[in-house]
């Protein structure tokens with residue numbers, strides 16, 4: 391039956407999906423950097439305002455110490471500029487002795503003298519790192535000559551510092567939340583997919599079961615008919631078809647329930663499967679199994695595992711357009727794992743497509759459903775707790791799929 395999703399659509403779905411992912415990522419980056427840049431501009435403007443305040447404060451101190459200041463302007467400056475408590479932390483330091491002359495909004499009034507000293511020192515260090523100080527020229531009251539130079543060190547207000555960190559905190563919180571939401575959605579999507587797979591398989595097995603048992607009963611009836619004695623070949627062919635139907639039913643019924651895994655000899659299972667497939671495929675396809683370990687056993691559910699081998703071999707045959715070799719190698723992957731490598735000498739999978747081949751619906755074939763490898767992955771990973779992946783694939787050289795199964799010694 392032809393796939394209803396018409397040619398290119400199936401691949402486009404995955405190309406589009408990755409385009410959508412990129413689009414979301416780019417939009418998220420634009421929003422993120424936009425909000426960082428905007429807050430940065432706000433912070434810069436606030437910072438300018440704060441610096442102007444500090445400069446004014448420094449100038450006021452400079453002026454109040456100069457000869458030009460008369461009594462009334464001094465009072466005005468002290469009351470309106472120097473004393474009013476704004477929240478900016480400031481420390482006035484003598485340039486020569488490096489002694490702290492004055493500080494504002496740095497130490498809290500409740501701490502002890504020694505604590506205050508430590509607070510002052512550490513804050514001064516921070517201030518030195520953060521901003522360049524304003525310089526104050528202290529002039530001699532008599533002749534106006536410079537008698538001392540002092541520095542005004544300052545920090546930006548607490549609010550401004552917080553505002554600078556705000557977009558980063560906000561974006562991190564959003565990113566964490568989005569990640570958790572993504573995990574939750576993908577978990578529920580997987581659970582939903584599982585239910586659909588299992589439900590469909592159960593239903594199919596159930597629907598096939600009834601006509602199959604009826605067919606078997608009819609077979610016994612036909613076998614017993616005297617006129618069928620000369621038509622042995624009809625009985626043989628009918629038997630083969632019934633066996634094929636039984637195979638399909640048992641696959642669906644196994645995938646629709648918790649499968650029973652048994653210690654099966656891997657070589658024998660694979661070899662039997664290839665023997666079953668050989669007459670059904672082109673005679674120009676040569677299939678071989680190689681191993682030094684014929685008795686190696688692994689935990690296998692036979693009907694399901696055979697289904698996997700069949701899907702991979704059929705893909706291999708499709709890739710070589712009917713003529714070529716399929717080689718299966720069996721060996722030990724690790725102390726408790728067996729590998730089964732299935733290689734073909736077909737056209738290979740393009741590099742960019744390798745990550746898609748196990749996704750349901752991905753196909754490059756006109757009459758493909760894109761379900762063969764999705765099913766294989768499901769069977770190996772969910773039902774056998776094993777692994778399946780493309781071990782290698784090169785254009786016009788061929789492809790090797792590796793299946794890793796849990797091995798159990800006899």
Ligand SMILES: Nc1ncnc2c1ncn2[C@@H]1O[C@H](COP(=O)(O)OP(=O)(O)OP(=O)(O)O)[C@@H](O)[C@H]1O
Pocket residue numbers: 701705706709734736737738739747748752753754755757758759760761762763764789
């Ligand atoms: N051995 C291989 N060599 C080259 N390409 C392969 C091979 N195996 C799989 N592919 C690629 O992966 C795609 C998906 O394979 P899959 O078996 O899942 O679906 P399908 O064979 O297209 O359809 P069906 O559902 O009938 O199996 C194929 O269409 C093909 O492009």
Ligand SMILES: [Mg+2]
Pocket residue numbers: 701704705761762763
């Ligand atoms: Mg296939």
